[in-house]
Amino acid sequence: MHPYLRATFWILLFLLLVQAPLFVLLLGPKPAGDGFWFDLSLALGFAVTAMMAIMFLLTARFQRATAPFGIDLVYYFHRLASIGAFAFATLHPLLLFHEEPGLLRVILAGTLPLHLWTGLVSWVAMAALMISSLWRKPLRIHYDAWRVVHVLLALTALLLAVAHIVAVGHYSATPWKTWLWLGIALSCVAVVIRVRLIKPVQLLRRPWRVTRVIKERGSSWTLELRPEGHGGFRYLPGQFAWLTLRSSPFAMREHPFSISSSADTPGVISFTIKELGDFTNRIGEIQAGEKAWIDGPYGTFSVDISRAPGYVFVAGGVGIAPIMSMLRTLAERGDLRPLLLFYAYHTWERVTFREELEALCQRLNLDIVYVLSEPPADWQGERGLLRDEVFARHLPDDRAVRECFICGPTPMIAVAETALARQGIPPTHIHSEIFDLV
């Protein structure tokens, strides 16, 4: 299916699911309408609750659900849709205050009945979710703590919203409608149980063992792992997985990393990890023989999904990791389709996999354009940052039929996406992997 058609299908499905409760609630006996604004307010409340439930499903790591888009886009959508849901959740009481000004006085007087308290606390939990997610970095909330709080706040907001709907009972008084909302709430709890309890149990049964820890250029390390007592899993070149080291899979301490090894070498998996923060700074301390757990594979950033007569890769820093997996796999297959890699780094000394890339040029039909922001004095290649002129100088004539894969710092991805599109590469051929989810 054409990517635009596929995206339209999923967006329509999302809108349908958001509105589904509204239509269901109109079935059977219903109260007399209380005017347009009052009913609109209720409709917004129902839609917000449905949106929250969909967010649980979207972020529950169902491989099939995220497959059409890739996880970064799913999280991006989650972010935008959540902002929309919060706007609806805020409009819901504002419209009610407009229709029934007495309600605001009751809130201010602190004499709110329980069935309205549930709605108010649900809104407060949503507001806390918004603030802690949109401003996590400026507020200096540690990522691991944020994740735990995020799940707890999301569950609180959803369960109290459903309690509010059921307790108010307007449009939802019949038992089957009550059960419908309870069913939605229970499904979300089941999703959390699946991700946080069932999945970790499954991971515990399929441990991995670190076999090598290799220091790479550019403050990075490659961890090589082998499955212990099971066959591992198959993955496509360029996909990623969630890695847990030195803690239990129940601890919510897993980190996403692209698989950098060849997808055609069964039984071994490698990750190339740059020192960046609390977890990654300690990767060099990992010893061969340590246990690990790997949840994967995920993602659609792969030459095996986006097939083409040739490829363009754009890497910045450790963004080379998924691209290495694709290049290694293509080399192992003896694939001689034309490949062009733009690889941006600060200094020549830090270019991760520099030597192996030169060797890959002998095995593949691969050209590499290094772009250094701090080049050595005798540097003959491209210098500065990746920009339009660099792409214009090197992109091949058949650029419009090639598929492009971009991975690196978020600002670099934005520049490369725009520049490639301006140079005549169709936007549907441009794929990006964003390492910075929140």
Ligand SMILES: Cc1cc2nc3c(=O)[nH]c(=O)nc-3n(C[C@H](O)[C@H](O)[C@H](O)COP(=O)(O)OP(=O)(O)OC[C@H]3O[C@@H](n4cnc5c(N)ncnc54)[C@H](O)[C@@H]3O)c2cc1C
């Ligand atoms: C799909 C994907 C693939 C990735 N592939 C690679 C790779 O191949 N090599 C590599 O070096 N890095 C990769 N990353 C980035 C890597 O996950 C983060 O750099 C790492 O988790 C940072 O953890 P930290 O505790 O060292 O850093 P911190 O200083 O705690 O965090 C730095 C930033 O990393 C992100 N982050 C931190 N913890 C997590 C977590 N548990 N889950 C998700 N994001 C987190 C947050 O945005 C945070 O602001 C990838 C990220 C994604 C989303």
